[in-house]
Amino acid sequence: MVVLRNIRGWLAGFRGGSLVTPLAILLFLLSCSWTRTLADPGSPHNAVLRVLAWPGYADDDWVSAFEKRFHAKVEVTFVDSDEALWARMHSAVPPPYDVLAANTAEIERYAHAGLLMPLDPSAIPNHRLQRAAFRKLEAIGGLVDGGNTFAMPFTYSSMGLIYDRRQVAVAPHSMRALWDPRYRGKVLDFNSAQHNFSFTALALGYRDPFQLNPAQMRTVARELVALRRNLLTYYTLPEEATALFVQHHAALMFGNYGTQQVELLRRAGVDVGYVIPDEGALAWLDCWAITQGVGNRELAYYWINYMLEPTIGAQLTQREGLANTVTPASNDEVEPSRRLVWLQRVESIGQREALWQRIEAGERLGSFPK
Known part of the structure; x- marks a missing residue:
């Protein structure tokens, strides 16, 4: 608006036409360009946006379309775990990522x-297109703190139990099926300290799987050691899990990526079922956020708004089998359920990761106190 007022005032001095010369017009255009540069040093033109995300969240065609529309370059870095994401965000000060x-x-x-910059939801117009449950940001745990909004919902999935119908005739009713000796050597588990402790606590009937007391922590650790007897191996990415499931004829899998993995396995020709256990299942809601050290704030807002376009949401669901927050889910497997337990901060990430390193390394059960 300041620029517009300056232009109007500048043109007012030339009314009558006698002073509007080619030189004056050139000076006017240069003035506009110079004023915009001062007013908006973060202009997206020829800028670089650094994106840190999970596979499937920044497909090549989406990135190319965004680059053309906003005359910018997008650099995408993918991660395969929460631990890797945290490490990437601490690889430099300030973090070398924008969103x-x-x-x-x-x-x-x-x-x-x-590490995050508070968001202005009004700067993300497509937020108005999201389904009602995702427009109420203050009702979603972890997004609003001290009156500041730090992220915008994007996609979600339950973390249920995936099973091969040919080997498991009756759908399992509990995550405890992963420990069933009938499936020795045929179970796949996601390589994550936080989620393994939480889903095991849920399977044991603990009221709060995210806030374990010392006795519960010890019990869960021993259960995860016992689970190793049935494991084929641990996986990190959904594509890796699909390859392992197919190649080694796995029977059961803790589906960290949920419906995304179901979609991949079915495309690979495996007749799999997917269940939310009776005790409930963990569920995640992934959101876009802007880092505190963002290099181009305007471009970062454009990216989040672009990710909430209905076309992107529909393609995300079609390609990855993941629910999006804009278009309605098409089946019960991706629709929120009362038995879903949304991820929360845990009591001690450091303690869980320290124990998990010992479990993954193969320490014997006797080394873990009761």
Whole structure:
């Protein structure tokens, strides 16, 4: 508006036409360009946006279309775990990324660590297109703190139990099926300290799987050691899990990526079923956020708004089998359920990761106290 008023005032001095010369017009155009540069040093033209995300969240065709529309370059870095995401965000000061995608529990963690910039939802017009449950940001744990909004919902999934119908005739009713000796050597598990402790606590009937007391922590650790007897191996990415499931004829899998993995396995020709256990299942809601050290704030807002376009949401669901926050889910497997337990911050990430390193390394059960 300041620029517009300056232009109007500048043109007013030339009314009558006698002073509007080619030189004057040139000076006017240069003035506009110079004024815009001062007013908006973060102009997206020829700028670079650094994106930190999960596979499937920044496909090549989406990135190319964004670059053309906003005359910018996008550099995408993919991660395969929450731990890798945290490490990337601490690889330099300030973090070498502008926008990131993370679940609500991690968003809360990052905000408390001072790594995220508060968002202005009004600067993201497509937020108005989201389904009602995702427009109420203050009702979603981890997104709003001290009156500041730190992230915008993007996609979600339950973390249920995936099973091969040919080997498991009756759908399992509990995550405890992963420990069933009938499936020795035929179970796949996601390589994550936080989620393994949480889903095991849920399977044991603990009221709060994210806030374990010392006795519960010891019990869960021993259960995860016992689970190794049935494991084929651990996986990180959904594509890796699909390849392992097919190649080694796995029977059961903890589906960290949920419906995304179901879609991949069915495309690979495997007749799999997917269940939410009776005790409930963990669920994640991934959101876009802007880092505190963002290099181009305007371009970062454009990216988040672009990710909330209905076309992007529909393609995300079609390609990845993941629900989006704009278009309605098409089946019960991706629709929120009362039995879903949304991820929250845990009592001690450091303690869980220390124990997990010992479990993954193969330490014997006797080395873990009761």
